[in-house]
Amino acid sequence: MSHDSDLMAQQMPVRDFYLGRQPILDRQQGLYGYEMLFRNAPVNVAEIDSDVAATATVIAHTAQLGLEKVIGDAHGFLNVDAEVLMSDIFVFLPRERVVLEIVEGMAASKSMLDRIADLSTHGFRFALDDARIDAPDVQLLLPMIDYVKLDVRTMPLASLTTLAPRFQRHHKKLIAEKIETREEFEACLDLGFDYFQGYYFSRPAVISGRKLSPSQLTVLELMSLVTSDADNIEIERAVKRDVTLAFNLLRLVNTPAIGMRHRIDSVSQAVTILGRRQLQRWLQIMLYAEPARRGSSMSPLLLLATTRGRLLELLAQRLRPGQRNVAEIAFTVGIMSLMDALFGTPMTDIVEQIPVIDEVAHALLRRTGFFGDLLHLAECIERMEECDDQVMPALRELAISSEELIELEVAAFEWSDEVVRFAI
CATH class of the missing domain: 1.10.3210.10 (Hypothetical protein af1432)
Known part of the structure; x- marks a missing residue:
């Protein structure tokens, strides 16, 4: 691990962090990837840091344990903001399996677009979170993006029905996130979504007359x-x-x-x-x-x-x-x-x-x-x-x-x- 990453790891004590991985499934219900969720644990409300700002420090710590162990054979989706994108954190990541998730509202400045283009040449792929296709920044970022994530909790079905085909015309893979029920999964499957994030598969759907094999x-x-x-x-x-x-x-x-x-x-x-x-x-x-x-x-x-x-x-x-x-x-x-x-x-x-x-x-x-x-x-x-x-x-x-x-x-x-x- 480099001297820079040691410094990054020392910026905040590791005991203040914990992590989770939320499954992303394909259309056949097989595991495709995980969104890696990192949280810092503030002592009081005034110390609450943004989750994304905490990410760089936590990745440095997790890299010491082995991020590959957390991702397994799947793809790992990581939330990044401008600060994280510009950091040197990417030297520790298994680039062929990591998708960098650009948070909503990040300004697409020239330096940011150049950085994304540079990371793309090194094998990293990018996702846009909760994007609105008409937003100017989205239009600038879209050519460099492989995945678009749409949140079924905050977006009505009518909006999903309109947005999904527009992104599909640009050949983007669509991820429906925060899916909690089988019905939501079925609706997004019908709309042609490629991947599904959430714990709907672990909900007990009680089916009368289901027989064990x-x-x-x-x-x-x-x-x-x-x-x-x-x-x-x-x-x-x-x-x-x-x-x-x-x-x-x-x-x-x-x-x-x-x-x-x-x-x-x-x-x-x-x-x-x-x-x-x-x-x-x-x-x-x-x-x-x-x-x-x-x-x-x-x-x-x-x-x-x-x-x-x-x-x-x-x-x-x-x-x-x-x-x-x-x-x-x-x-x-x-x-x-x-x-x-x-x-x-x-x-x-x-x-x-x-x-x-x-x-x-x-x-x-x-x-x-x-x-x-x-x-x-x-x-x-x-x-x-x-x-x-x-x-x-x-x-x-x-x-x-x-x-x-x-x-x-x-x-x-x-x-x-x-x-x-x-x-x-």
Whole structure:
């Protein structure tokens, strides 16, 4: 890292920051990219800095941890203003995967246009946020832009219907952002949008009569065997009855993310070496992975569930060191917290069908207790635009610094991306 970046990293203490990544999906519901959201945590209201102004400092810190780990194989969208664009921050970024998002209202001066043109020659691409096509600055920037983002929260459908085709005529890729419901997704899909940003895919759309796939039913049956006092031999027989299940389980447990020294070659080895709780973890992951197989692109729900599970596990390890049991329960809470979206079933039904201890049920249903606090923190980070004021109190309550949080988040992102590559 250069001397300049060290100076940049020292301008503001890293403990004042935390980060999030908001998924951007393609038309087939596969993961395309993430908008990287950086927040500084002011001590009082007078110290609130603009999010974008904080970005340069945070990127410098995140670059030390490895921004590539946060983005994975996806595209990373970063908000930039004039000050950030003119900084030397770009030497740390994986340029082939970074899209620089120009904030609304940034003046298109000659020096700014020259800088954008220069960065384009180095492989960076650009997005315009909430653009109005008739604005003079937009007209100047448009030739250098690949993506246009339109906010469905602030823009009525009539405006989207008018604007979308005008940008499409200029061959711009359209991103609909802040999509919260399936209906909004469908409407923007019909308008020809290319990408969709928001957490609509994690909302439990309760569909009456939805049936679980045969392999999901098999996994659920196996989970109940694993959590009961069934003999190992009985569990092995159940796995071997489903050849695909056995194959996928062995592939998953051999992911480098586990850090096993020796390859596990048989179901009996998996049951013996991993132990019940670890086996339970991979079965939970397989529940999300099975529906994802229909498309080859990364499943956003699987990514979100494994990231939550791993982040909760790492937080529990940090807060309750040496209590492996607590960390494993935390993982279960994180991964189960999206099963209502996965199955289209209320969470109350899920905790009745899948046997869980009371602490897990309380965390999943009411966000109470230690595990509920961890889950609430993870959800606030994901939705930091709405829960910005809740993250720091949650961290204080748990007695963890945001510097530690960022370190654990990056580790969780990296682990999840690696596991998901093996899972589908």
